[in-house]
Amino acid sequence: MSQLARVKISALGTYVPPRVLSNADLEKMVETSNDWILERTGIRERHLADKGVASSDLAVEAAKRALAQRGIPATDLEVILIATVTPDMLFPSTACLVQHKLGANGAWGFDLSAACSAFLYALQTGAQYVATGMHKKVMVIGSDVMSSIIDYTDRATCVIFGDGAGAVILEPAEEDEVGLIDYVHEVDGSGAQSLYMPGGGSLHPSTRETVEKKMHYVHQDGQAVFKFAVRKQTELCEKLLKRNNLKGCDLDAFIPHQANRRIIMATADRLGLRPESLIINIDRYGNTTAGTIPLAMGTAIEEGKLKKGSLVMLASVGAGFTVGATLLRWAY
Ligand code: UT7
Numbered sequence: 001m002s003q004l005a006r007v008k009i010s011a012l013g014t015y016v017p018p019r020v021l022s023n024a025d026l027e028k029m030v031e032t033s034n035d036w037i038l039e040r041t042g043i044r045e046r047h048l049a050d051k052g053v054a055s056s057d058l059a060v061e062a063a064k065r066a067l068a069q070r071g072i073p074a075t076d077l078e079v080i081l082i083a084t085v086t087p088d089m090l091f092p093s094t095a096c097l098v099q100h101k102l103g104a105n106g107a108w109g110f111d112l113s114a115a116c117s118a119f120l121y122a123l124q125t126g127a128q129y130v131a132t133g134m135h136k137k138v139m140v141i142g143s144d145v146m147s148s149i150i151d152y153t154d155r156a157t158c159v160i161f162g163d164g165a166g167a168v169i170l171e172p173a174e175e176d177e178v179g180l181i182d183y184v185h186e187v188d189g190s191g192a193q194s195l196y197m198p199g200g201g202s203l204h205p206s207t208r209e210t211v212e213k214k215m216h217y218v219h220q221d222g223q224a225v226f227k228f229a230v231r232k233q234t235e236l237c238e239k240l241l242k243r244n245n246l247k248g249c250d251l252d253a254f255i256p257h258q259a260n261r262r263i264i265m266a267t268a269d270r271l272g273l274r275p276e277s278l279i280i281n282i283d284r285y286g287n288t289t290a291g292t293i294p295l296a297m298g299t300a301i302e303e304g305k306l307k308k309g310s311l312v313m314l315a316s317v318g319a320g321f322t323v324g325a326t327l328l329r330w331a332y
Contacts, residue, residue: 007131007172008173008179008180009168009169009170010171010331011066011332012166012297013063013064013167014297016058016162016285017048017049017053018047019047020047021048021162022044022045023043026159030155031155042261042282042283043159043160043286046162047163048163049163055086058143058165058291059098059141060098060101062141062166063141063167066167067169074105075103077138078107078135079137080108081122081140082110082111082112082143083119084111084113085118085289086146093110112125114318116287116318117185117317117318117322118142119291119294120325121185122141122290124180124324130172139167139168139170142167142292144164146163147163150217151218156220162285162288163288163291164288165288166293166298177309179328179329181328182243182326184240185322187322188321189320189321191224191228194221194225195225195318196218197215197219229259229260229263230267230270233256233325234266236325241313249273250311251273252311252312253300253310253313254268254271254279255279255293256279256293256315257316257318258285258292258296259292259317264278267315279297279299279300289318311329312328313327314326
């Protein structure tokens with residue numbers, strides 16, 4: 001834990017593709033309404049990638065912005081970790097594709113699969129490399145093109161998801177007052193079938209039948225995920241706050257995975273957060289899976305809520321189930 005405190009996020013870059021799919025657009029595609037979507041999820045619009053644009057493309061755009069902010073070339077990167085459930089292909093890893101497109105010739109890397117918690121898991125994985133002294137510049141990217149695995153005739157899922165990416169650079173923190181402080185992660189595989197994509201893996205390799213049965217799309221038991229999300233996200237955040245002698249009201253910014261506005265509000269209520277600390281941008285982007293937390297960090301910066309020393313909690317729940325919470329002090 002003490003080593004992790006010496007690792008900081010030194011830069012952030014985000015990217016969403018320009019095309020917007022509004023609730024009004026969805027009303028023309030499936031039997032739904034702007035009122036239903038807004039009331040049940042908090043989403044107004046989401047950005048979708050054009051055909052042929054993959055997770056690596058979004059990741060590269062986000063990465064370039066993070067590098068530009070930090071003022072370093074891609075060749076300075078030593079490790080690239082990509083959090084995604086929509087890799088360009090099963091192999092090679094999207095990390096390899098991003099390394100090549102960026103010209104990050106000194107970097108090795110790999111993809112990390114943990115659905116909506118993947119960005120937090122990758123963040124902590126990257127932090128270990130920096131904390132041990134093995135590496136000084138690690139890039140962690142959450143990138144998903146969810147539109148590539150969504151059935152746009154299924155109103156229960158197609159209104160929720162969007163495409164987007166965010167990248168951070170991890171480096172040793174020179175000052176003790178800033179950087180990653182602590183984290184809690186949990187998985188509960190008993191929830192595997194509440195949110196999953198059954199086809200295309202070694203269990204159900206792609207066949208005409210898997211396509212006809214729509215097994216290459218996201219399948220979700222929304223209510224089961226909702227209940228688990230509120231309960232577990234709150235539980236992990238409370239645990240993390242308690243063991244660091246903090247209360248919800250001490251946080252300057254609470255940056256949760258953006259899956260549903262009602263999940264975020266329920267968690268915020270239970271944690272006793274100050275309303276101004278809550279970061280919500282689901283209205284603009286929907287659920288971009290591994291992209292939500294870095295995109296929401298970007299929103300927090302836009303809103304002037306992240307300053308050097310700000311106390312921040314990141315939280316996520318996703319398919320698996322996977323759950324995570326990270327505590328840090330913003331470094332710039
Ligand atoms: O990051 C991934 C993690 N995923 C999540 O966190 C998702 C968590 N779950 C949710 O966000 C919510 O469960 C949903 C937004 C997916 C669904 O909201 P809900 O309030 O749980 O709705 P429901 O599934 O209980 O459905 C209520 C009604 C149903 O109609 P009947 O059976 O009551 O007649 C649905 O068929 O709403 C209907 N419905 C819709 N109506 C209009 C479902 N989707 C839609 C829709 N438009 N898009």
